[in-house]
Amino acid sequence: MFKTSSLIIALSLFAGISLAQAAERVEVFKSPYCGCCEKWVEHMRKAGFDVVTKDVNDVPAARKAAGMPERFGSCHTAKVGGYVVEGHVPAADVQRLLKEKPKAVGLAAPGMPQGSPGMETNHPQAYDTLLVQADGSSKVFAKH
Structure with a gap:
């Protein structure tokens, strides 16, 4: 009989997923009425x-609390x-x-960029993923 951890390892290896990924839980705070959020969840x-x-009911309050x-x-x-992803x-x-585990609050793709995961469109726009620092500053982490 497989233990849960053995099963996760076996399924992860079968699916070609790294063990670090398989163990990472993402907790998403979203409106119950947002379809693009569900699409991003599926992407993840x-x-x-x-x-x-x-x-x-109050995503800005959840953002602030995070x-x-x-x-x-x-x-x-x-x-x-241990990071926030906005x-x-x-x-x-x-x-x-x-x-990489940088010292930061986390990542953000401000607004709702057309063409980003969950916001797929025939007219994607260029956007940046920002690395947000504890002092509120940010720098470009990735360009898309």
Whole structure:
């Protein structure tokens, strides 16, 4: 009989997912009425993350409680590996964040950039994923 951890390892290896990814739980705070948030959640699950959603009526309050400055706001806020992820940040950026472990609050894709995960469109726009620092400053982490 497999123990739960053995089963996770076996399934992760079978799916080609790293063990670090398989163990990472993403907690997403979102409006119960937002379809693009659900699409981002699916994007993260397909990348191998264990995603748990929490429907909230006040996403800005959840963002504030998580420590992400309002000026980086989007339609959902997530927590993973001790970081905050704001908005439609690509899973590859989150994976890089967890691998590099920079000293930061987390990542943000402010607003709702067209063409980002969950916001797919025929007319994508260029956007940046920002690394947000504890002092509220930011720098470009990835260009898309």
